[in-house]
Amino acid sequence: MRNKGYAPIxxxxxxxxxxxxxxxxxxxxxxxxLLQGAKLTVQLTSIAVFFGIILGTLTGIxxxxxxxxxxxxxxxxxxxxxxxxxxxxFIVFYGLPSIIHRPIPAxxxxxxxxxxxxxxxxxxxxxxxxxxxxxxxxxxxxxxxxNNYQTMRYIILPQAFRRILPPLGNEFIAxxxxxxxxxxxALEELVRKGQIIIGRTFRPFEIWxxxxxIFFVMTFTVSRLxxxxxxxxxxxx
Amino acid sequence: xxxxIVEVLNLHKSFDKLKVLQGVSLQIVQGEVVVIIGPSGSGxxxxxxxxxxxxxxxxxxxxxKGELVDPKSNLSEIRQEMGMVFQNFNLFPHxxxxxxxxxxxxxxxxxxxPLAEERALELLKQVGLQDKxxxxxxxxxxxxxxxxxxxxxxxxxxxxxxxxxxTSALDPEMIGEVLEVMKKLALxxxxxxxxxxxxxxxxxxxxxVIFMDEGVIMEEGHPNELFSNPKQKRTQAFLxxxx
Numbered sequence: 277m278r279n280k281g282y283a284p285i286x287x288x289x290x291x292x293x294x295x296x297x298x299x300x301x302x303x304x305x306x307x308x309x310l311l312q313g314a315k316l317t318v319q320l321t322s323i324a325v326f327f328g329i330i331l332g333t334l335t336g337i338x339x340x341x342x343x344x345x346x347x348x349x350x351x352x353x354x355x356x357x358x359x360x361x362x363x364x365x366f367i368v369f370y371g372l373p374s375i376i377h378r379p380i381p382a383x384x385x386x387x388x389x390x391x392x393x394x395x396x397x398x399x400x401x402x403x404x405x406x407x408x409x410x411x412x413x414x415x416x417x418x419x420x421x422x423n424n425y426q427t428m429r430y431i432i433l434p435q436a437f438r439r440i441l442p443p444l445g446n447e448f449i450a451x452x453x454x455x456x457x458x459x460x461x462a463l464e465e466l467v468r469k470g471q472i473i474i475g476r477t478f479r480p481f482e483i484w485x486x487x488x489x490i491f492f493v494m495t496f497t498v499s500r501l502x503x504x505x506x507x508x509x510x511x512x513x
Numbered sequence: 514x515x516x517x518i519v520e521v522l523n524l525h526k527s528f529d530k531l532k533v534l535q536g537v538s539l540q541i542v543q544g545e546v547v548v549i550i551g552p553s554g555s556g557x558x559x560x561x562x563x564x565x566x567x568x569x570x571x572x573x574x575x576x577x578k579g580e581l582v583d584p585k586s587n588l589s590e591i592r593q594e595m596g597m598v599f600q601n602f603n604l605f606p607h608x609x610x611x612x613x614x615x616x617x618x619x620x621x622x623x624x625x626x627p628l629a630e631e632r633a634l635e636l637l638k639q640v641g642l643q644d645k646x647x648x649x650x651x652x653x654x655x656x657x658x659x660x661x662x663x664x665x666x667x668x669x670x671x672x673x674x675x676x677x678x679x680t681s682a683l684d685p686e687m688i689g690e691v692l693e694v695m696k697k698l699a700l701x702x703x704x705x706x707x708x709x710x711x712x713x714x715x716x717x718x719x720x721x722v723i724f725m726d727e728g729v730i731m732e733e734g735h736p737n738e739l740f741s742n743p744k745q746k747r748t749q750a751f752l753x754x755x756x
């Protein structure tokens with residue numbers, strides 16, 4: 277009988293097993309651990325998406341405002357888009373602690389860098405969404421006596437969000453995949469778990485295939501979810 | 514003495530170098546229906562949009578019931594008293610017809626939702642659309658949309674109604690239903706300022722017709738007088754082209 281676990285792997289090679297054989301059983305046996313990693317990936321991404329939307333909405337509005345916030349938002353977007361997420365993660369995890377004189381847990385650092393990163397991209401998406409809404413909507417709302425906040429909140433943003441749902445979905449699929457970068461700060465998300473399992477099994481092909489499949493299932497689910505939301509948010513079928 | 518609702522003093526408006534309004538003064542009293550006509554580019558829409566500061570005048574003053582309109586202090590309150598109907602309706606496409614109408618009373622006047630809805634249904638009945646309350650604007654024809662827009666403006670119980678070419682974006686067969694509603698409002702004694710190309714409406718419903726050209730009021734008077742016996746050359750030329 278073939279050993280189902282991944283621990284006593286060297287013994288198996290000795291028994292004449294060829295490396296060419298695709299070990300489906302390895303995928304199955306490593307699945308629980310990979311799913312554990314996937315759980316963290318989903319957690320990190322969901323929280324980052326949440327903060328990314330808040331940050332991005334504020335940034336998008338600030339980009340269209342008058343005064344100092346407009347410039348701050350522009351700088352934020354340019355800096356974040358112009359530097360690699362990997363470097364941003366290093367700065368947050370290794371750089372920040374030396375300034376604030378206390379360590380930042382990897383989990384917090386990951387959420388921080390992913391949120392800040394996604395906020396910049398979402399900011400540009402939100403800005404374009406707001407700008408795509410007809411000027412007449414502003415005029416109608418203000419002619420009824422609504423103030424800027426009320427107009428933004430009840431008239432412009434609901435329409436803008438419906439319109440930017442597809443690019444927003446793309447952004448979150450990208451974030452889901454990019455979250456694998458935080459494996460560099462030793463967070464055991466999906467990719468890191470894969471590396472660990474490969475370290476024990478020396479079967480990179482099977483494990484990376486499994487990792488890819490899990491990523492695909494997650495991104496596919498997100499894209500279906502976005503499709504569903506888009507249909508539901510359209511006034512009528 | 515009739516009450517003056519809107520008073521405009523020496524209004525100027527330029528877009529960059531283009532002078533659209535070049536000194537317009539105007540008084541509108543309660544219950545009056547004023548129709549503004551003129552060739553395109555004459556500044557009639559700009560004048561209307563300056564009244565509620567959708568366009569900020571370059572210079573000059575607008576008074577509402579004796580109060581100077583000031584974007585820094587009372588603009589929002591005064592806008593609530595000046596309902597506006599747009600050429601392109603500008604309904605809120607993400608809201609049902611009834612929510613289009615109740616939104617402003619609920620948000621701005623803090624009217625309770627059931628009360629606002631009751632009133633909205635009443636208004637929809639007035640414009641002949643009570644069966645469309647729970648449809649989205651997209652599902653309505655142009656004429657129906659414009660009638661909803663009128664109901665939306667009325668929901669704030671404004672002191673005066675501004676109409677900015679309300680029938681210009683409509684198919685010909687739908688113009689009648691909108692004009693009918695406007696006529697009813699005029700007969701109820703509402704104060705209305707209407708920019709339009711519908712000369713029939715101006716003649717039939719208007720208390721006063723203002724002819725604008727090149728950013729000034731060229732001529733004004735009772736419709737009978739202005740249409741049958743225009744004094745200015747420009748007015749004659751415009752009317753001969755249009756009638």
